[in-house]
Amino acid sequence: MPINNNENNKRIAKNTLLLYVRMLFTIIVGLYTSRIVLNTLGVNDYGLYNVVGGIVSMLGFLNSAMTAASQRFISFELGKQNKQKLEEVFSTSVTIHIIIACIIFITAETIGLWFLNTHMNIATSRMTAANWVYQCSIFTFMISVISVPYNACIVAHEHMKTFAYISIIEVSLKLAIVYLLLILSFDKLIIYAVLLLCVSLIIRVIYGIYCKKKFEECTYRFHFNKKLFLEMFSFAGWSIIGNLGFSLKDQGSNVVLNLFCGTAINAARGVALQVNGIISNFSNNFLMALNPQITKQYATGDIPKSIQLVYAGCRYSFYLLSIISIPVMVNLDYILSLWLGIVPPYTKEFLFLTLITALINSMSGSLVTAMQATGRIRNFQIVICIIMMCEFPMTYITLKMGYKPYWAVIPSIIVITLGLIARFLLLKQLVKSYSIHYFILHIVLRNIAIAAGCLILSLYISQYWEHNDFISFILTSFIAFIITIVGIYLGGMTSQERLFISSKIKIILRHNS
Template identity: 50%
Template sequence: MSNQTSDNNKRIAKNTLLLYFRMLITMLVSLYTSRVVLQTLGISDYGLYNVVGGVVTMFTFINGTLASGTQRFLTFELGANNKEKLHRVFNTAMALHGLLALVLFFLVETIGLWFLYNKMNIEPGRMDAAFWVFQFSCITMLINVIQVPYMSSLISHEKMDIYAYMSIFDVVMKLLIVFLIQVVDYDKLILYGFLFLIVNCISALIYNIYCRRHYEECKFSRDLDKKIFKEMMNFSGWNIFGCASVTFQGEGVNILLNMFFGTYITITA
């Protein structure tokens, strides 16, 4: 019992240090990249990128509630050492997030696109760029929704080292993006949105490959469980108002500022 407690303490300390290291690297790189991106895109395009991405993000608050539920159910079954039910939980979570991705895609491409063209305050001549950034953000959203079960499985297994390494990989790619948008002769805003999409695709692919190779439950099949599906929906329902409040507080303020004042003031929100 003493050895097990010692091992748990060491694992907790290691994971904590890795997450602090990840946070430090991410913060330092973000301080540099934010300034360079602002200079390269300009105030208006930088604000446009934030607010257009915010329109897409407004639709994803449900994903946050499902993500916490998925992680909870995977962690519980992993602790119970019930491999069969753990596999069913993962498959059910994949089906649930796949369904959510389809619903969000429909809402974003109908209500979201209408809102972009009819309510957003976009500078003349930049609507085409806003459209493409909107589409890139939509695809990124779908990728993030679908990969939630893989991320939840990774966290449930407490593999914070992989999570930290991938976060460092992301910030290194952001540095590369900053370099590319400065040297490539193309619309900076569209290029920036496209490169961010590529980085998200690569990160999602790496996470998926790692989880499939190391965790048995991450091999998707049609082994679904309606009871687990209902339990996950009920559990997630308790968090929906909290996630919605956080999302609307952040992105909603940006969108309101854009509607009344344009893209220049959006970045100050």
């Protein structure tokens, strides 16, 4: 059946809009709850939660690998419209995830538990709480692993409205957690970890019920298709290698920071990563809506359309992130003091450098999807794993040499940049139609030039305002926002895109006149 590109574009736009509605609600509640949690737990306990939870998250490379495998195979079979194979893919995926959950449990309760109690820089008086957090994090993580096939089906079917509704339920439950933290008198950190585990379990049940009702393939039947099992596990196996690099990159660096600097610095980095995660949703939501179409177009043999979508993903995910990141960078001091009240040391520097890292990394998402669509990911994952793992020793050396804690983010910027270029070169080897010249000149360098120019101009103009009141914050943020929008419109869009936007604006103005 031929694919209607116009309908697909409308679907991408609609799904992106739904995901943004979801995101705005989660941001508002998330910012409020983060402030209360930080103030209630205190800087050290907040940092303790981040670093202890991070030990379990280091096993996330297993889960991330299978997430990629599940979404790829389900989207591919939907593109092929092979119902029987789709059912087999789902059931096989569930079986594999149960196996992975068991592996995570055994590893976490042996090696991870030993490391927590013998090597972490945690006050003796908080070791009991740390172990509670660790155990809750293990079971929370196992729940998320088992949920992957169901979530992958929702993404592949492009039912983004579901994510919007369930996310509203999830953040509402987390808002209730904040209230309980304030009124319960037991150890706040332990309460926080236990309640987050309960929320994960509730959301898992909701996703499972929805998928079983809406998608025929989401009824688990154990049957062992050796060929499919090996194919998916092989795909996931190579993905595990690549995601292992990311796990050591992020959580390994967090552990190194703990060993050198203690839990207060982990709190600063935790705040920076949380803000970065919230802001990155502006581009991630677009990619979540776009990625299934990249895979489906490749599956049907429409390579030019798939390439067009990949280039669009690289550009617009960067633009969407820039629109939010640059106003935040201009007002970091005021935003952090207004939001948190208690600002952990070096949080501003961590956040600024983390946002730069996120901007560069935002150009990688659609490249990864395009590579996964080919199914040939061995060399890709090996190379990316090696590059990402370089951050761990680089961070250790940086801190060992006595640099400030926030310098630990510089290695991240370096490896993310190298990873971006490596991804494209490896994709080019498999799909010859990609253009290295176009990618480097018209996407990477143009994106960086636009963002740097907009940031410098915004910082220059903002120096004429005092950054200690709400009116100045609104004015400087609005100016930075407008500068970024104009910069993207004039420097980042093609003439056809500018013409399209101009025509839409004229239609809106004509209807309102």
